Amino acid sequence: MGMESQRRKNSGGSGTPPINSQAFSRRALGGLLAGAAVPASMARQNTSQPKKILVAGGHPDDPETACGGTILRYVDAGYQAVIVYLTRGEAGIPGVSHDEAARIRTAEAEKACKLMKARPVFAGQIDGSSEVTPARYAQMRTILEKEAPDLIFTHWPVDTHPDHRHCANLILNAWIELQRPQPLFYFEVATGSQTQIFHPTDYVDITATVERKHEACFVHVSQKIREHYGRNHGPMERFRGLEARCSSAEAFVRHAQGPDAVLI
């Protein structure tokens, strides 16, 4: 199926949904899981428990730069947020040993999570050497079963970085094995240089949270996010904002086989 027909299908077959910020803000959160059939194994024991989003990225800084504004909007709305880091960014600081880089970047990720009121989970793979194996499939399935999120975000799988592709692959496999119980959305990172052929189906207006998003991104000092932001993620936020008719936005592709969902 081509992307155009796929997008039409995602929008319920009734044309492209409105994407302006006013329309987003009017949409009820209660519609998130409308019509979702949640298997017993995934159902929450305590229905008064806050809803939860899970965001899985290859390295410290990927979830923050890709969808930090969206994470903050959900947290502001009362959701719990769990961020799964596939690796600790061991290979991400030139001239520094893997152990030392992991220590530095773990601390940065924990600081970013604290700013976003999110809880980090480290999946224990190694930056640049991540694996997709039966054992790793099982591990990611265990993480999703344990966390039982109401909504999942992960990398768009067509990406130049193997760790990003592997993260998407592991999440997709676990989601399929668990019978696709929640909506699954793909995010973009450094589109053009990393994420490729990404055509959004959904947008989130992050105008209200973009400054706090930047604070969470800029704690990744080892990655020089602040210095590079004006060349990659900053233009992405503004361009997606133009598309969504707001100041700043983040864009996503919804997996059509999950429950219907409207992002916050």
Ligand SMILES: [Zn+2]
């Ligand atoms: Zn990355």
